[in-house]
Amino acid sequence: MDFNNIDILIIGVGGQGTLLASRFLGDAAMRLGRDVKVSEVHGMSQRGGSVETCVRIGENIASPIIDRGMADVVLAFESAEALRALGYLKPGGSVIMNTQEILPMTVVTGAAVYPESIPERLSGDNFSVTAVDALRAAEECGNAKCVNVVLLGVLSAHFPGISEEFWKKSLENTVPAKFLELNVRAFDAGRSIAMKSM
Amino acid sequence: MRELLLGNEAVARGAWEAGVHVVSSYPGTPSTEITETLAKLSGVYCEWSPNEKVSAEVAAGASIGGGRAMCCMKHVGLNVAADPLFTLSYSGVNGGLVFAVADDPGLFSSQNDQDSRFYALSAHVPMLEPSDSEECLEYTKKAFALSEKYDTPVILRLTTRVSHSRSLVDVGERKPVPKKPYKKDIRKYVMMPGMAKKRQAVVKERDAALSAESDSWVKLINPGQKLGIITSGICYQYVREAFPDASVLKLGMIYPLPEAAIKEFAASCEELLIVEELEPYIENFVHQIGIPYAEGKKYFTPLGELGTEKLKNSYYGTTAPCAKIGAESDLSTEDAPSRPPTLCPGCPHRGVFYTLSRLKLRVTGDIGCYTLGATEPYKAMDACICMGASVGMSHGMEKAEKCAAAEAENGTCADDGIRGTVAVIGDSTFIHSGITGLINVVYNKGASTVIILDNSITGMTGHQQNPTTGKTIRMEDTYPIDLTMLCRAVGVNRVRVEDPFDLKKFREAVLEEIAAPEPSVIIAQRPCALLKGVNYGLPVYIDGSACRRCGACMKLGCPAILKDGNDYRIDRSLCLGCGFCVQMCHFGAMKKEQPPADGK
Numbered sequence: 001m002d003f004n005n006i007d008i009l010i011i012g013v014g015g016q017g018t019l020l021a022s023r024f025l026g027d028a029a030m031r032l033g034r035d036v037k038v039s040e041v042h043g044m045s046q047r048g049g050s051v052e053t054c055v056r057i058g059e060n061i062a063s064p065i066i067d068r069g070m071a072d073v074v075l076a077f078e079s080a081e082a083l084r085a086l087g088y089l090k091p092g093g094s095v096i097m098n099t100q101e102i103l104p105m106t107v108v109t110g111a112a113v114y115p116e117s118i119p120e121r122l123s124g125d126n127f128s129v130t131a132v133d134a135l136r137a138a139e140e141c142g143n144a145k146c147v148n149v150v151l152l153g154v155l156s157a158h159f160p161g162i163s164e165e166f167w168k169k170s171l172e173n174t175v176p177a178k179f180l181e182l183n184v185r186a187f188d189a190g191r192s193i194a195m196k197s198m
Numbered sequence: 199m200r201e202l203l204l205g206n207e208a209v210a211r212g213a214w215e216a217g218v219h220v221v222s223s224y225p226g227t228p229s230t231e232i233t234e235t236l237a238k239l240s241g242v243y244c245e246w247s248p249n250e251k252v253s254a255e256v257a258a259g260a261s262i263g264g265g266r267a268m269c270c271m272k273h274v275g276l277n278v279a280a281d282p283l284f285t286l287s288y289s290g291v292n293g294g295l296v297f298a299v300a301d302d303p304g305l306f307s308s309q310n311d312q313d314s315r316f317y318a319l320s321a322h323v324p325m326l327e328p329s330d331s332e333e334c335l336e337y338t339k340k341a342f343a344l345s346e347k348y349d350t351p352v353i354l355r356l357t358t359r360v361s362h363s364r365s366l367v368d369v370g371e372r373k374p375v376p377k378k379p380y381k382k383d384i385r386k387y388v389m390m391p392g393m394a395k396k397r398q399a400v401v402k403e404r405d406a407a408l409s410a411e412s413d414s415w416v417k418l419i420n421p422g423q424k425l426g427i428i429t430s431g432i433c434y435q436y437v438r439e440a441f442p443d444a445s446v447l448k449l450g451m452i453y454p455l456p457e458a459a460i461k462e463f464a465a466s467c468e469e470l471l472i473v474e475e476l477e478p479y480i481e482n483f484v485h486q487i488g489i490p491y492a493e494g495k496k497y498f499t500p501l502g503e504l505g506t507e508k509l510k511n512s513y514y515g516t517t518a519p520c521a522k523i524g525a526e527s528d529l530s531t532e533d534a535p536s537r538p539p540t541l542c543p544g545c546p547h548r549g550v551f552y553t554l555s556r557l558k559l560r561v562t563g564d565i566g567c568y569t570l571g572a573t574e575p576y577k578a579m580d581a582c583i584c585m586g587a588s589v590g591m592s593h594g595m596e597k598a599e600k601c602a603a604a605e606a607e608n609g610t611c612a613d614d615g616i617r618g619t620v621a622v623i624g625d626s627t628f629i630h631s632g633i634t635g636l637i638n639v640v641y642n643k644g645a646s647t648v649i650i651l652d653n654s655i656t657g658m659t660g661h662q663q664n665p666t667t668g669k670t671i672r673m674e675d676t677y678p679i680d681l682t683m684l685c686r687a688v689g690v691n692r693v694r695v696e697d698p699f700d701l702k703k704f705r706e707a708v709l710e711e712i713a714a715p716e717p718s719v720i721i722a723q724r725p726c727a728l729l730k731g732v733n734y735g736l737p738v739y740i741d742g743s744a745c746r747r748c749g750a751c752m753k754l755g756c757p758a759i760l761k762d763g764n765d766y767r768i769d770r771s772l773c774l775g776c777g778f779c780v781q782m783c784h785f786g787a788m789k790k791e792q793p794p795a796d797g798k
Contacts, residue, residue: 015542022364030202030366040204040362041362042362043658047541048541050537064432068507069519069520069521091520092521104538104540105574105757108755108761109574109575123524139771
């Protein structure tokens with residue numbers, strides 16, 4: 001994958017920190033001298049709803065949003081959200097996903113069913129899936145809230161042309177200084193999980 | 199310097215660079231960050247005002263006094279501020295005056311999908327529409343000069359995808375602008391019939407001059423093609439991708455529309471499309487000026503937002519290929535359960551809606567996080583129309599019933615199973631426009647019960663201060679309006695403060711107040727769980743050996759309480775430890791303490 005020309009759709013549950021992830025990627029693209037657009041979701045969906053954020057990087061980007069079949073990567077912070085976002089993925093694209101399950105209120109109240117074993121069953125011959133337990137990794141780093149940065153670490157490993165130091169500078173630019181050390185640990189954890197599986 | 203800015207941040211930056219003196223706004227998605235960003239910059243006075251009408255009036259005063267001023271709001275906020283806008287169009291300005299108004303095509307965080315462009319048309323106020331963050335900065339900056347040049351307020355029209363997208367912007371420095379001298383001029387600023395009639399003629403002349411100005415705000419891209427497209431704002435970006443070979447006339451000023459430029463462009467192409475979100479605003483105009491063959495809504499839906507793929511699909515009938523789950527898997531994307539927004543773990547509103555739902559009351563609702571009380575599992579809301587409406591609506595419901603009963607032969611209305619009606623409204627929302635409804639209840643001898651959900655902050659828009667919190671937008675201390683005293687002052691004798699997490703007491707309070715034959719207010723007071731300084735400590739856990747699996751805890755609809763097969767458990771990564779659920783368990787299985795090592 002080429003980080004210089006890429007459309008990344010980040011999907012998660014409101015409150016999981018998708019905005020920080022998109023700002024991190026936007027910062028990295030800007031430092032590479034690329035054109036970049038990021039579309040964010042604010043407001044009602046942030047209250048536990050499904051939240052999509054788009055990051056588009058290239059020579060000259062027009063639309064800030066990723067439509068059906070446009071994403072090179074779907075970065076999903078939650079299992080069912082990975083499934084929901086599949087229609088955005090290009091044929092040949094990659095799903096990078098957290099195996100964590102957060103049950104929506106529709107499932108809690110019994111109005112809907114949460115599909116079992118999504119990471120194992122989410123497969124097809126025209127896309128690839130990388131599934132990691134980012135919640136466990138984040139908890140091992142000391143804070144369950146770092147799921148987003150663990151996943152950024154996983155994503156970063158897919159771009160061998162870009163150094164670890166380069167990414168860490170973007171981390172420094174996007175997370176508050178007092179949480180930097182924790183987030184660096186989370187990023188490293190995600191990166192090493194991905195490296196091992198490659 | 200080049201920065202990756204949100205459209206809203208770029209608007210703020212543009213206003214700041216233009217030397218704006220006064221910014222007064224009411225928060226509303228997707229406009230909120232404009233004012234929040236400005237409040238962090240030096241040299242400019244910023245405030246949250248109680249509602250959009252007041253904010254527009256503050257900005258109007260600042261402008262007439264000679265300063266540059268701006269007010270920012272979401273589309274429905276302009277309904278509230280429309281009264282000053284329409285007459286400010288007549289009076290004109292002194293210092294530059296800009297209304298930044300953000301529409302929300304697709305209703306990401308709104309109760310309707312209204313198209314603010316018709317306000318510009320109707321009020322005869324020029325409207326600019328940027329298509330990315332760079333233009334947000336540029337257009338905002340120019341808007342102040344335009345306002346002063348043509349002696350008119352200027353509306354900057356944004357949409358969600360412009361306001362909430364980041365793109366690269368060259369930022370500059372602030373250029374202080376001296377206040378314009380103030381000169382008393384009652385023929386211009388005192389709008390009584392005699393004076394206003396004369397100003398109508400001025401507005402007409404201004405419209406004509408602005409129409410010529412509008413021609414200079416167009417950009418012509420890729421001229422000379424058979425297919426020509428007229429568009430503006432975010433749609434321009436979609437058009438660039440969906441129709442890379444077409445000629446495009448991109449409009450920057452969308453009221454007045456550039457008649458000469460449009461006619462010239464139309465004459466140069468064989469097929470003409472109009473690409474715009476929501477209503478056929480540009481299309482109507484193009485037809486009106488004698489170009490009947492232009493097509494817009496024939497292809498592109500007036501509902502919701504557009505996008506690159508939607509444009510291609512609507513015009514060419516093609517569908518983009520996408521990744522597909524293989525035949526060997528029995529999973530389908532349709533299997534993803536829907537995930538509507540919900541009240542957060544620890545949310546104080548949960549106590550209110552659990553209670554109202556158990557009591558099966560009729561509830562008139564309002565605009566804020568607490569509108570989510572309408573959703574599963576509470577379903578404790580019957581109507582929600584606009585900000586501040588809950589109080590008036592509950593009064594109207596009661597009056598209709600009383601009037602009909604008085605005329606009925608047996609003196610009562612048919613029993614529709616309603617045990618009582620309450621209005622629910624937030625602290626910020628109550629100040630916005632609920633207080634006037636309450637005055638009406640008292641004045642007209644109503645007996646409504648109003649529950650003010652006082653969580654000490656404006657929640658849904660992301661924690662803005664308001665007149666009840668004791669802090670200004672810049673976090674300076676100020677007088678916190680006392681809701682109890684305020685309600686008493688307008689004549690409500692029955693005002694009580696209750697904790698929505700004390701279920702027994704709260705339920706009793708609601709029952710007492712709906713039974714009372716006079717107006718009453720319950721202030722349900724507990725801070726938003728996401729506020730800094732709210733720290734509930736240890737999360738709860740469920741002791742499996744004490745749990746009888748009755749499911750009572752699930753009725754709270756807390757996202758942190760889960761059912762695993764036949765067992766119940768707490769997702770401790772979501773639980774904030776508010777402990778509200780502990781009182782639901784009659785068997786002592788819910789414990790706010792560290793679980794034993796194997797107790798996970």
